[in-house]
Amino acid sequence: MNQDTKQVLTEWLVLSVQAGEEKAFRDLYELWRADLWRLALVRVEQSHAADEVTAEVWQAIARGVSGLDDPACFPRWAFRIVERRSTDWVRRRTLDRKRAETAAREAENLDPAPATADPSDEALRLRAVIARLPAEQRELLHLFYQLGRSVAEIAEILDLPAGTVKSRLFSILETSRQKLGCQSHE
Numbered sequence: 001m002n003q004d005t006k007q008v009l010t011e012w013l014v015l016s017v018q019a020g021e022e023k024a025f026r027d028l029y030e031l032w033r034a035d036l037w038r039l040a041l042v043r044v045e046q047s048h049a050a051d052e053v054t055a056e057v058w059q060a061i062a063r064g065v066s067g068l069d070d071p072a073c074f075p076r077w078a079f080r081i082v083e084r085r086s087t088d089w090v091r092r093r094t095l096d097r098k099r100a101e102t103a104a105r106e107a108e109n110l111d112p113a114p115a116t117a118d119p120s121d122e123a124l125r126l127r128a129v130i131a132r133l134p135a136e137q138r139e140l141l142h143l144f145y146q147l148g149r150s151v152a153e154i155a156e157i158l159d160l161p162a163g164t165v166k167s168r169l170f171s172i173l174e175t176s177r178q179k180l181g182c183q184s185h186e
Contacts, residue, residue, distance in 0.1 A: 014071035043086035
């Protein structure tokens, strides 16, 4: 299909989508899917990442196409969305990699426990308390303390409000403290 034909078809499909025709959106998707995916692949350099990025792109297109004033601008508009989403994806992965490197450096800098020291009874009790927690609570602790994820990240991962994550973490810690306190008096 030559560019002029594709452009005319694109404009007609955009107008049809704006008129509420669902099939027109599927046709628009089929017409531009490969081009947008290839651009994402060039930017993120991994096919699974390109899949992830283009899924986000098509969600953004579905939300915003009704507000597109000039259907002739669809290609430029869609390509800009791909560029922004790809940049966001790369930025997130870079940030995750930096966090992992920082955590690894910090772990290396920690003083190891003396070889002659016996494990603390308190540490053993803490491990036992954590082991008895429900899986959801252990997952929260793992994400927050072991993986170093922020409350906002955990909220996104678990699809919960940030306030819920905070309150659950607080509740888990308070319950664990109480159990440790009770055990230490036995």
